[in-house]
Amino acid sequence: QVQLVESGGGLVQAGGSLRLSCAASGRTFSNHVMGWFRQAPGKEREFVATINQSGRITYYVDSVKGRFTISRDNAKNTVYLQMNSLKPEDTAVYFCAAASSVILHTTLAKYDYWGQGTQVTVSS
DSSP states (O other): OOOEEEEOOEEEETTOOEEEEEEEOSTTGGGSEEEEEEEOTTSOOEEEEEEOSSSOOEEEOGGGTTTEEEEEETTTTEEEEEEOSOOGGGOEEEEEEEEOOSSOOOSGGGOOEEOOOEEEEEEO
């Protein structure tokens, strides 16, 4: 069982930066692929980024490549999402998720555990 708690969301102007954190409970954090997803009002939840167990392999949706960076610290049971050059279209609730998997996944159904989400609002 893995419990996830996100933090770091807020209101920022376009072009600004935020760093989201996701703290995980349990001793099996390092065994899980971790992902970040987001859900804008009236839209379906979508994939943003994922990272493998060691942190050496990452993958991003095209719309955030070059602006967002996912990373993890297994000693702290935490995964991060550094978001730079934010745009109004990045406004959403951001969720972290954990997958009991050996490969990266971009689909929601592959993730076993989810946090409650943190709101990110980017003003123009």
